[in-house]
Amino acid sequence: MYDYVIVGAGFFGSVFARQMTDAGAKCLVIEKRSHIAGNCYTDDVDGIHVHQYGPHIFHTNDEGVWNFVNRFARFSRFSYRPKVNFRGRMLSFPINLTTLHQLWGVKTPQEAERRLQAERIPIENPANLEEWVLSQVGRELYETFVYGYTKKQWGREPKTLPSSIIRRLPIRLTWNDDYFNDRFCGIPEGGYTQLFQKLLSGIPVETNVDFLADRCRFESRCKQVVYTGPLDRLFEYELGANDWRGLRFQHQVIQTADHQGIAAINYTDAETPYTRSVEHKHFDPVQSDHTVITHEYPADWQVGDEMYYPVNNEQGEQLQQRYLAMLPKNYLVGGRLATYRYYDMHQVIASALHLATKEIARDKGRVLRTSAHPPLTRR
Ligand code: UDP
Numbered sequence: 059m060y061d062y063v064i065v066g067a068g069f070f071g072s073v074f075a076r077q078m079t080d081a082g083a084k085c086l087v088i089e090k091r092s093h094i095a096g097n098c099y100t101d102d103v104d105g106i107h108v109h110q111y112g113p114h115i116f117h118t119n120d121e122g123v124w125n126f127v128n129r130f131a132r133f134s135r136f137s138y139r140p141k142v143n144f145r146g147r148m149l150s151f152p153i154n155l156t157t158l159h160q161l162w163g164v165k166t167p168q169e170a171e172r173r174l175q176a177e178r179i180p181i182e183n184p185a186n187l188e189e190w191v192l193s194q195v196g197r198e199l200y201e202t203f204v205y206g207y208t209k210k211q212w213g214r215e216p217k218t219l220p221s222s223i224i225r226r227l228p229i230r231l232t233w234n235d236d237y238f239n240d241r242f243c244g245i246p247e248g249g250y251t252q253l254f255q256k257l258l259s260g261i262p263v264e265t266n267v268d269f270l271a272d273r274c275r276f277e278s279r280c281k282q283v284v285y286t287g288p289l290d291r292l293f294e295y296e297l298g299a300n301d302w303r304g305l306r307f308q309h310q311v312i313q314t315a316d317h318q319g320i321a322a323i324n325y326t327d328a329e330t331p332y333t334r335s336v337e338h339k340h341f342d343p344v345q346s347d348h349t350v351i352t353h354e355y356p357a358d359w360q361v362g363d364e365m366y367y368p369v370n371n372e373q374g375e376q377l378q379q380r381y382l383a384m385l386p387k388n389y390l391v392g393g394r395l396a397t398y399r400y401y402d403m404h405q406v407i408a409s410a411l412h413l414a415t416k417e418i419a420r421d422k423g424r425v426l427r428t429s430a431h432p433p434l435t436r437r
Contacts, residue, residue: 060086063276065269066286068096069406070393072257073126074284077414079261083421087258088267088276090287093251094258096393097366098403100249103311106350107249108338112305112366113322114250115341117243118404124242126407131253133244136341138237140322143330144202151324152237153199154230161198167231174231190221194229206328211356212303212367220370245341277388286393288365289381295361297381300374300398303367304359308332309352317349331355368398390417 062078064071067089075085093099097111115138118124127133142151150156155170164170177196184190187208191200204224208216212223228239236243246253269276270291277283285292290300321340325332332353339349359365368374378398385391392409394401401409 060084060280062086062282062284063088063269063280064284064286065276066090066096066393066395067094067254067258067263067265068286068393069098069403070396070410071284071286072254073407073410074392074414075261076257077411078417081414081418081421083417085261086280087261087263088269089263089265090268092266094263094265095251095254098250098254100251102249103309103338103350104348105344105346106339106348107251107342108309108350108352109250109336109341110307110309111364112307112354113334113336113338113341114403115238115243116245116403117238117240118402119240119242120404120408121242122411123404123407126411127246127253130256131246131248134247134342135243136245136321137243138321139235140237140324140334141320142203142324142326144206144326145329148323149202150235151203152227152229152235153195153203154228154235155233156235158231161202170231184221186217187219187221187224188215188217191216191224203326205326206330207324207326207333209328210331210333212369213356213358247342249342282388282390283386284390284392286391286396288395288398289378289385289391293381293384298377299361300377301369301371302359302363302365303369304357304363305366306355306357307352308355309350311348311350313348315347315349317351365395368394368400370398370400374398 061083062075062085064075064085064087067087071087072094075087079085098114099110100107101110115136116127116133140151142149149160155164155167158164158170158173162173164173174195177198178194179192179196181189181193184193188200191204205216208219208224212219269287288300290298318335318337321337323335325334332355334354336352336354337349338352339346390413391397392413393406
């Protein structure tokens, strides 16, 4: 009998399994795909660690999370500084003084601020992504960096999307072109898959196993299920399906040492069909005379496709809440798919650590109250 059957070997399930195993619980991790690591999965293609489901750059402000992941990998000092290609012109991104110098020739924060003041469109209460960006930086920057990319990415007009999608990107009037503001940032040397192998070491993991195809058997083998898949699928779409954006990746080996000179280029015009080209060897550098490039094509999504970006409209939120209310008592949920939230890796890890801490405390409380069950002990 397992204490926990954990469905899904992405960050949420794997971190929870690690913490509970170290506290003395008996865990089994099952994974539908043929591999662990969820969408962080990296595959070794002729010595280059390829991010198979899109680039994953680890960043966090949370020292506890940073210390935790550093137990399982050494992180390089990579920081994410993508470039934008807009109709063939290469520009610095996210918007910073270099960008504004390239576009307008300004050289100081004061000059940049004066120019932005003239560009900003006064909109008192921006009601959507388009209005918010226009009110922050004006039309030229909106059309150069945001309109085309966002329309491709989400398959709809930016004026129909919430501004929360883009507010995570910095706009800086300094020469700093780092994509993230976080204190800690890096890429696990050796790839994410190796990090997950260490994270899950000593814990039984079964890949190519679909929990839902054998749900009763798994439920009968454990006290609690930790489910990290989508809730609509768990309930066989009884109330309907949640909406996602899909992605298609085109991976390509090229016989050149360095194809684009940087990890990622965003194509921000509406005409180029892909949003990004990624050159994986810049994440985790290796010497080789070949390279792997991935073009990322946003795609409409339908049930059965891989899920990437949740379309968090009101209808989706309501559906998610209704499914949550249907969860059996012995189910715990977490992670991007089950919570229907576009989380960064560090947020998922923090929530898994939090849940594990709660479970350990709950178990200790139960032992104190009943003394019927040996306590979970730390190794
Ligand atoms: N975005 C944009 N232009 C860019 C990059 C991002 O307009 O060159 C917008 C777009 O709407 C996107 C959002 O910013 O959905 C968040 O971007 P982020 O880089 O966080 O997306 P991710 O890398 O997670 O796909």
